[in-house]
Amino acid sequence: MKVGFIGLGNMGSGMARNLLKAGHEVTVYNRTPEKVKALVEQGARGAATVADTCKGDVVITMLADDSAVENVVFGEAGILASLRKGAIHVSSSTISVALSEKLTAEHTKCGQRYVAAPVFGRPEAAAAAKLFIVVAGAPDAVDTCTPLFEAMGQKTSRFGDKPSSANLVKISGNFMIASTIETLGEALALVAKGGLDQHQYLEFLTSTLFTAPIYKTYGALIADKKFKPAGFAAPLGFKDTRLTLAAGEGLRVPLPLANLLRDRFLRLLGRGDEMIDWSAISQLAAEDAGLGEIQKS
Amino acid sequence: MKVGFIGLGNMGSGMARNLLKAGHEVTVYNRTPEKVKALVEQGARGAATVADTCKGDVVITMLADDSAVENVVFGEAGILASLRKGAIHVSSSTISVALSEKLTAEHTKCGQRYVAAPVFGRPEAAAAAKLFIVVAGAPDAVDTCTPLFEAMGQKTSRFGDKPSSANLVKISGNFMIASTIETLGEALALVAKGGLDQHQYLEFLTSTLFTAPIYKTYGALIADKKFKPAGFAAPLGFKDTRLTLAAGEGLRVPLPLANLLRDRFLRLLGRGDEMIDWSAISQLAAEDAGLGEIQKS
């Protein structure tokens, strides 16, 4: 397939590369052009403008937030103005339900198709084509894109016709991970203040009740206070928590736990260190228990 | 070994039976004597008083709460007055850190030994000798009791010399489970209000990020609103949340998530239905989202 790919960050680079490996004809674009070069060396066509990436059947966007997506979609030479009728915009960024709904409406107006396909997984998973891809949109459009998803992920889960459903799955999934971090943070603060060894405690939990890898991964980060380099930076965690709250506001769903997370991120970010992993919110429980400040390395 | 066993509820009956199966000489006592008969038929000796259970090497208590334990330990013919020097009291009940510390001190004063050995697992796990047993106390005392733990559980995890450490592990573990229920409750309310199918959502989560059995078990209960019969009744969940908060107060550890859980249980119990499963707190998020009241059976 002829595919455009916009957004070559840690995630996007790996995803685009896997499309190339699967034999697709990929045209790539990035706001800062250095990232383009590496992909071109691997067989991609480099595009100088967003419009340039919109000549094929599908264009995929993998960008930081709502505002970055709006910048490439709207405007004179944006995706909306450049994509041919019937072509598909696949949005893999973690964006708001509201923006996803707006994109659905706008693409429909222009005779284009829109599929939401946010992904779960860290950069290593993107590189290894091990992403979990959550997809929603018109069945024919999703069918068309399925070979692309299969090239980028280990599993594609479809959530119906309404694209924003996929975004809701992604947002709420991240909310669940952040809640797990907070839960671990409070439990570990409590047992540490009580004199227990955090690693032994985690070893017990993760070998009995909480066997999901997420507990091992985050438990170790928290017990070791290993928040750098960030696997997923705190500002992104804050952004996703706000997306959860915004989705809740739109749907009239109170979310007390998400409120707690919001305050945790605000407090963490208020210290000025934006390069820290989002799991560092766990240390606020420890700090409030008098267990010392967050280690900064 | 000659073992006394006090408390033949859903959990205790199975545990005592497994001690018998392993060949120990077990004397059983229960406040309401009907439960005694079944065990006697299986080879136990029935005791008419607490003191009667204290003639051997070890006496195990498996009771509902602090007050039940205090009732059998203190007083004229209680365990403290009846156990011979050097004998061991194993407390498997989920009790407060404070009471565990008091028991440690009192048994020491009387020349007796005290081991805390709370358990994780439902009644079926108790019956099948599949409990996870968390143990803390003087090493020699714990060593002595180890064959008993092996007869009752699938795994024994030792947490040092201080008995109350085991109680802290138990309490905080239950706090983590309750937090998981709240997290699922909020996430499921959000996606359901957004039009998604809760079962499909859970199927996705539990096959990707949240693979621990706990997510499958509780996710299904919540999505199906299947809160009866209770596997673990709401008043017990409330009790354990209060134990977590009390431990936090004693250690000066703020626990915002535990506070949220406390209010959830209070609100649930305020409706007068004490036979409902503790996972029903999840429905309060749904109710606040306008998704209808808790289904009652």
Next chain:
Amino acid sequence: MKVGFIGLGNMGSGMARNLLKAGHEVTVYNRTPEKVKALVEQGARGAATVADTCKGDVVITMLADDSAVENVVFGEAGILASLRKGAIHVSSSTISVALSEKLTAEHTKCGQRYVAAPVFGRPEAAAAAKLFIVVAGAPDAVDTCTPLFEAMGQKTSRFGDKPSSANLVKISGNFMIASTIETLGEALALVAKGGLDQHQYLEFLTSTLFTAPIYKTYGALIADKKFKPAGFAAPLGFKDTRLTLAAGEGLRVPLPLANLLRDRFLRLLGRGDEMIDWSAISQLAAEDAGLGEIQKS
């Protein structure tokens, strides 16, 4: 002075009338023109467009929210395009800190002046020229407008040169009122469940420790469950809570109490009754205590 006035709702009508009474030459505009007629009968000049209100020295906006203000300010025939150089836009609406900052910048770019002058007070206070007006902006601009403020309020409080400071005072003041409502709601739920008479309790509190009128006013509304007609409707309370949270996000200030209020409003509004007074959030504490549902009229 020659003054334009945009927004003739419950608040704006009274304010414009008081400007007329004080002898100012007032041109009025409202999106729905019926409201204009009443003012014209009292001596105002009716304007058919926003631009028409911008011919004088000052134009005052008194509108529902950020979006309503943006609609009259920006765009081809908006205030920004219509006001002459050196003229002043006085914004009395309760708007976000962020929009106030944007208006400051945009008016400056156009050589115009901008003063933020949000008000505290109910419609009766607006009618009786008893508003408390909070003002911030360039001193000369504020001086110029002072006779207008004196015509509309009982007291003008200046908060420096930065217009958005006045908005922050207004927003946080409303947050404090909403927090007072929540506090009263919880305390009244507790004592009512304990068998006390809410009115006697309030009589005691308001004659001893909590003598501010706000406690009498809201205490009576809550104890009488008199939430209609709304003095200040719940959607406005929700809007202002969101403005508080947004200000906190911008400034990196966690606000746990504001989060609680947010969830209260979401839950209240989720029931679909948008005509209820904001003090009805107090009834959620009562409801959670099992004291019955909110009375609906």
Next chain:
Amino acid sequence: MKVGFIGLGNMGSGMARNLLKAGHEVTVYNRTPEKVKALVEQGARGAATVADTCKGDVVITMLADDSAVENVVFGEAGILASLRKGAIHVSSSTISVALSEKLTAEHTKCGQRYVAAPVFGRPEAAAAAKLFIVVAGAPDAVDTCTPLFEAMGQKTSRFGDKPSSANLVKISGNFMIASTIETLGEALALVAKGGLDQHQYLEFLTSTLFTAPIYKTYGALIADKKFKPAGFAAPLGFKDTRLTLAAGEGLRVPLPLANLLRDRFLRLLGRGDEMIDWSAISQLAAEDAGLGEIQKS
């Protein structure tokens, strides 16, 4: 009247003195006897034991907490064992609803009468006979004690026959004050981070919407960070918050704001400074906003 008075702390000394001034025959007792001497010099009779204070018509207790009251009431030579039939125990301490109910039952069993009469006011108000006294109990008993209340306070408010009702008023009143402190703390953190002067902000609020003296008093303490010497120490604020939560648990009333306060006090006390005023919880909002740590003197 012949009155016994137990507990000569900052509050009790002033109260006992005012009884003397009013011409009553007062026998005083204190655990640490130095405080007794000063009262004896002013005409009181000094008692060497609790039993000694129980010879008259009424005995008043003014002690720190539940446990202190239990110590003087129960036991061999306690009030219960010493008071003659028909005599009255007036409890002015801030104690739990549960203990007040227990005292009601126990005194009744012994043929004695029990009146709850907790007080609002600082030590200066106690010295100046300016306390607000909240009274509940059997009407004849309350009538008998009324001259005593009039000697100690500026106003006596009766809340019916059930003694614990008075305790609920006292506890919930303190909850409302603590909530006001938290509200002020969050609002002041927000405006301070936004660049406003806290004193000017408070001057505005307390001269317009929040005119109750409590806002001036606590507002000034917070803005000046003047938390020492403590007017009401943080451990007492924590104790009263726990009493509020305990009352809520007993009555099945969730209290999210009281939970927030609980965590604030835990975090504050976790720093080890127990001599700080309870209004210092306000500084945690400021600290989380990055406005610096609590000033320590």
